[in-house]
Amino acid sequence: MHVPDGFINAPVSAVAGVVAAGAVAVSLRGARRELDGRTAPLAGLVAAFIFAVQMLNFPVAAGTSGHLLGGALAAILVGPYTGVLCIAVVLLMQGILFADGGLTALGVNITVMGVVTVVVAYALFRGLTGVLPRTRRSTTAAAFVAALVSVPAAAVAFTALYAIGGTTDVPLGKVLTAMVGVHVLIGIGEAAITALTVGAVLAVRPDLVHGAQGLAAPLKLRVDGALVDVPAAPAAEPAPAARGRSTRGVWATGLVAALLLAGFVSYYASASPDGLEKVAADKGIDENVKEHGAADSPLADYGVKDISDARLSGGLAGVIGVGVTVAVGSGVFWAVHRRRRPEPVAGALGSD
Amino acid sequence: MGAGHAHRLYRHGHSPVHRLPPHCKLVAVLGFVVVVVSTPREALWAFALYAVLLAAVAAVARVPAGFLLKRLAIEVPFVAFALLMPFVVPGEQTELLGLTVSVPGLWGAWNVLAKGTLGVAASVLLASTTELRSLLLGLQRLRLPPLLVQIASFMLRYGDVITDELRRMSIARRSRGFEARGVRHWGVLAKTAGALFIRSYERGERVHLAMVSRGYTGTMPVIDEVTASRAQWAYACALPVLALGVCLLGWTV
Structure with missing residues (x-):
């Protein structure tokens, strides 16, 4: 997904560069807090980790393989600020040293692959862990959903940039369908690997997972071979949280279920027609476009698509819409929630 | 390096x-x-x-x-x-x-x-x-924030170390007859990534301690100005x- 030089025009690249620079500046400040002063070595090592993990190819069906993008993983493991910072550094080094992604497109790359994935993934993750019960399994599930949505969200962000400043005239609807279709598939793999990785780290060093800091496992005692809860103190702790989410819990769970369902349905829907690879099919669509003779507006492009394609793109756009809305909504909710109850959260974090 | x-x-x-x-x-x-x-x-x-x-x-x-x-x-x-x-x-x-x-x-x-x-x-x-x-x-000379340059230098310095660690894990897996063929093996790869993260993070902590013990205060001294x-x-x-x-x-x- 690295954007090469000359793909997005100069003004839009410059604006994206300014956005990326701003995001990196904010992240530099935030990361100091997240890593309590150990920013340079720890963020550097985490960036090296992301760089290495991007080489970890996982086999997808039929002999092809994909690799992790790592935005959601970084956000959940080390926090959003450090996540943005690490991905930005990885992209900067890839651009300068490995010529992977254009130098003028660096801002576009950082904005799309760093900022959008991390922000969407982390907001969604925080929202979900806020409403789900505080267990390891729900943390893993939230990581899955966050990673699943973050990858197509980046594809949508790229399409938006392309719509404003693309240098080629591929119709917008087609770009959106192809990008989102392909990236939903990538997102499934990303989501599974991210969730499993977060689960694996949680099993060994739960204290390292930034996204699971509030997850204090109750102390258990083994009495005659059976695990028994330690009475008194820990039992009182989850009570206020449970009271707080009693009304919200039902619809939140419903929303998450809908999102998951929609994600899977769209996966099966998009599995057969692959937007980029079916050249022949695209040529067919091209002829349609010529007949209609109104190729300029994206609406026209949506109109001439055959039904399955339109349904596909519509459905996917819907899923992304739901995802982004949930992300933004729950992010706002989380911010308000945190501001309202600073004391218990700080206590639960147990941070120094 | x-x-x-x-x-x-x-x-x-x-x-x-x-x-x-x-x-x-x-x-x-x-x-x-x-x-x-x-x-x-x-x-x-x-x-x-x-x-x-x-x-x-x-x-x-x-x-x-x-x-x-x-x-x-x-x-x-x-x-x-x-x-x-x-x-x-x-x-x-x-x-x-x-x-x-x-x-x-x-x-x-x-x-x-x-x-x-x-x-x-x-x-x-x-x-x-x-x-x-x-x-x-x-990059530092071009006024990139020093912290960013430090992070990038740590990433480059330890990038090969971490990549080698990943390669060693892959060799260990393969020497035990493992070959990632499909979705069922994602769990193994994810555990690899998890282990790699823990190793990287802990190495970062050790590096930081080593630096602090040698007088690191948050900024790197510039020894060769270009x-x-x-x-x-x-x-x-x-x-x-x-x-x-x-x-x-x-x-x-």
Whole structure:
């Protein structure tokens, strides 16, 4: 997904560069807090980790393989600020040293692959862990959903940039369908690997997972071979949280279920027609476009698509819409929630 | 990266291009790429001239063409995308080698291919004539935030360590008969990633402690300040300035 030089025009690249620079500046400040002063070595090592993990190819069906993008993983493991910072550094080094992604497109790359994935993934993750019960399994599930949505969200962000400043005239609807279709598939793999990785780290060093800091496992005692809860103190702790989410819990769970369902349905829907690879099919669509003779507006492009394609793109756009809305909504909710109850959260974090 | 540990991207040499201060080279490459991107795509000859300019730089730097071409392979994925463009872009159709392709699509493909390839070639030349460490010094000299430069330097310094760790884990898996064939094996790969994260993070903590015990206070001392004379700046800027001339000609002609 690295954007090469000359793909997005100069003004839009410059604006994206300014956005990326701003995001990196904010992240530099935030990361100091997240890593309590150990920013340079720890963020550097985490960036090296992301760089290495991007080489970890996982086999997808039929002999092809994909690799992790790592935005959601970084956000959940080390926090959003450090996540943005690490991905930005990885992209900067890839651009300068490995010529992977254009130098003028660096801002576009950082904005799309760093900022959008991390922000969407982390907001969604925080929202979900806020409403789900505080267990390891729900943390893993939230990581899955966050990673699943973050990858197509980046594809949508790229399409938006392309719509404003693309240098080629591929119709917008087609770009959106192809990008989102392909990236939903990538997102499934990303989501599974991210969730499993977060689960694996949680099993060994739960204290390292930034996204699971509030997850204090109750102390258990083994009495005659059976695990028994330690009475008194820990039992009182989850009570206020449970009271707080009693009304919200039902619809939140419903929303998450809908999102998951929609994600899977769209996966099966998009599995057969692959937007980029079916050249022949695209040529067919091209002829349609010529007949209609109104190729300029994206609406026209949506109109001439055959039904399955339109349904596909519509459905996917819907899923992304739901995802982004949930992300933004729950992010706002989380911010308000945190501001309202600073004391218990700080206590639960147990941070120094 | 200590002495004698040059990265495989770097090609050791003593050419005038190697000797230029890193920040001059960075500015020159960036300027060149910006100029290339803002050239109108209809000026075919301009891109040929850019390629000639880059070839001249490669000749001065004594970077062999084979080395350069091998490194250009990084752009294969988007070449595939560009080759698809003439078929998916709507518009006026034309015949080319017996295939029906669209004219705007051809222009689009040419645009991305030419500009992308020139950009990649410029970056490859920069990376193969500049050591990683001096590249980072150059970035610092260009007022990149010092913390960002530190993070990047740690990433580069430990990138190979972490990658090797991943490779060792992969060898360990394979020596036990494991081969990732499908979705069922994602769990194993994810556990690898998890273990790698824990190892990286803990190594980061150890590195930090080691640094603190040696007097680290949050900033790195600058021990070798790179400076550039006016002549070196002029020498480095020859490339983007010549390119700018070509670009202006491309707009007017």
